[in-house]
Amino acid sequence: MADDVFSQIEPFKIKMVEPINLPDKKDRIEHLNEAGLNVFLLRGEHIVIDLLTDSGTGAMSDRQWAGLMMGDETYAGSRSFYKMEAAIQDILGFKYVIPCHQGRGAENVLHTSLIKDGDVIPGNTHFDTTKGHIEHKKGRAIDCTVKEAADPYIDLPFKGNLDLEKLESIYREYGKERIPFTVVTATCNSGGGQPVSIENMRAVKKLSEKYGIQVCLDGARYAENCYFIKMREPGMDKYSIKEISRMQAECFDMMTMSSKKDAIVNIGGFIGLRDQELYDKVKNLAILFEGFVTYGGLAGRDLEAIAVGLYEGIQEEYLGYRIGQVKFLAERLKEEGMPVMWPPGGHAVYLDMKKFLPHIGPEDLPGPAFCAELYIESGIRAVEIGTMLNGRDPETGKNRPAKLELVRLTIPRRVYTHRHMEYVVQSVKKVWERKDAIKGMDFTYEAPVLRHFTAKFKWKN
Numbered sequence: 001m002a003d004d005v006f007s008q009i010e011p012f013k014i015k016m017v018e019p020i021n022l023p024d025k026k027d028r029i030e031h032l033n034e035a036g037l038n039v040f041l042l043r044g045e046h047i048v049i050d051l052l053t054d055s056g057t058g059a060m061s062d063r064q065w066a067g068l069m070m071g072d073e074t075y076a077g078s079r080s081f082y083k084m085e086a087a088i089q090d091i092l093g094f095k096y097v098i099p100c101h102q103g104r105g106a107e108n109v110l111h112t113s114l115i116k117d118g119d120v121i122p123g124n125t126h127f128d129t130t131k132g133h134i135e136h137k138k139g140r141a142i143d144c145t146v147k148e149a150a151d152p153y154i155d156l157p158f159k160g161n162l163d164l165e166k167l168e169s170i171y172r173e174y175g176k177e178r179i180p181f182t183v184v185t186a187t188c189n190s191g192g193g194q195p196v197s198i199e200n201m202r203a204v205k206k207l208s209e210k211y212g213i214q215v216c217l218d219g220a221r222y223a224e225n226c227y228f229i230k231m232r233e234p235g236m237d238k239y240s241i242k243e244i245s246r247m248q249a250e251c252f253d254m255m256t257m258s259s260k261k262d263a264i265v266n267i268g269g270f271i272g273l274r275d276q277e278l279y280d281k282v283k284n285l286a287i288l289f290e291g292f293v294t295y296g297g298l299a300g301r302d303l304e305a306i307a308v309g310l311y312e313g314i315q316e317e318y319l320g321y322r323i324g325q326v327k328f329l330a331e332r333l334k335e336e337g338m339p340v341m342w343p344p345g346g347h348a349v350y351l352d353m354k355k356f357l358p359h360i361g362p363e364d365l366p367g368p369a370f371c372a373e374l375y376i377e378s379g380i381r382a383v384e385i386g387t388m389l390n391g392r393d394p395e396t397g398k399n400r401p402a403k404l405e406l407v408r409l410t411i412p413r414r415v416y417t418h419r420h421m422e423y424v425v426q427s428v429k430k431v432w433e434r435k436d437a438i439k440g441m442d443f444t445y446e447a448p449v450l451r452h453f454t455a456k457f458k459w460k461n
């Protein structure tokens with residue numbers, strides 16, 4: 001009994017607090033109007049619970065804060081670098097480690113080293129920055145996620161898996177000459193934070209070896225993925241998260257990581273490599289883009305916080321709490337009859353706008369309309385993952401209607417309590433109760449690329 005209940009409580013107590021305030025409704029409406037109805041343009045201080053992202057928004061522990069004080073700011077050969085390198089070698093087994101300022105910095109360095117004009121990079125629903133960097137290097141990302149991933153309600157344990165037949169057909173078509181690597185994102189952020197099984201990763205590795213193609217782990221949430229493997233995959237329960245992490249990493253030749261996720265720091269990232277020749281090549285670009293190889297655009301104290309955070313991020317009690325909190329929010333919303341994508345992923349809960357606001361077509365931006373209404377209702381910030389994010393077809397100039405029209409409620413690590421989550425549930429419900437009166441939106445400003453960051457809207461009449 002005690003053990004069961006313990007596994008449901010937060011495995012920490014709170015030593016420092018930051019007050020949050022709910023502005024009056026009249027002020028919320030004013031703030032939102034000033035932001036052109038785009039919640040992305042709100043000021044943090046006007047938000048009561050911020051579910052925009054789990055990136056760099058986590059709460060560091062007392063050990064991590066103590067680590068900041070211990071950070072070694074030596075330009076070359078910082079002690080903190082060696083500590084971080086040792087942590088990565090221990091938990092992930094990559095011999096060569098290059099720190100970078102964040103995940104996209106790691107992608108820029110690695111992709112510039114490997115991708116040439118006309119290459120293709122298969123993977124499971126590449127994350128936006130990954131795809132952006134591939135395209136920036138004149139490569140093309142090809143999505144090979146299992147087709148079940150497109151169904152928001154089919155209850156399967158590993159909806160982040162790669163479709164091996166599709167992957168092999170890409171290997172046959174392009175061969176190793178045009179495929180510098182395959183990328184596996186685990187958990188799969190853009191696919192709803194869904195995990196990838198160890199069986200699938202091993203099969204990808206085997207297939208890729210057969211065709212002489214390298215495999216890269218986009219491992220921002222590698223630890224959350226390990227937890228899902230432990231909980232859901234037959235025979236895996238007997239291993240520790242660290243053991244699973246090593247087994248997982250063995251399926252890959254290289255890794256990029258945004259430490260702002262599972263290393264629970266506010267900034268940072270790295271590249272992990274096994275091959276010395278590749279390391280020597282990547283190293284030079286890292287120095288050019290990010291900084292010397294023992295700091296990579298970070299302060300010594302940041303490296304120290306990553307080293308500590310990597311170990312905290314693989315603690316089973318922590319992961320149980322983390323994934324459990326996301327599940328709690330998803331289950332409560334479902335209980336209240338809200339349309340939630342199922343099963344919930346590792347870092348966020350997704351609301352299905354096609355069911356929530358069926359009277360608003362994709363062109364009329366149901367996701368941004370919901371986010372605006374949720375903010376007015378409650379001071380909570382959510383984020384659209386749908387047609388607005390998808391942008392326009394560069395050739396035709398038409399909106400690209402998204403397959404899934406979603407709003408993401410993303411949970412920062414160790415920041416909010418279950419009571420905060422209950423407030424989210426009640427707020428979403430209130431919006432639901434008046435959903436039929438919610439109107440669509442039109443753009444009043446739209447940037448040519450990455451429009452979601454800066455767009456402005458007006459309500460339809």
Ligand SMILES: *Cc1c(COP(=O)(O)O)cnc(C)c1O
Nearest residue numbers: 102103104127129189220258260
């Ligand atoms: C966040 C993220 C990135 C990019 O990392 P940044 O630190 O935001 O630059 C890359 N891949 C995945 C899967 C991510 O979640």
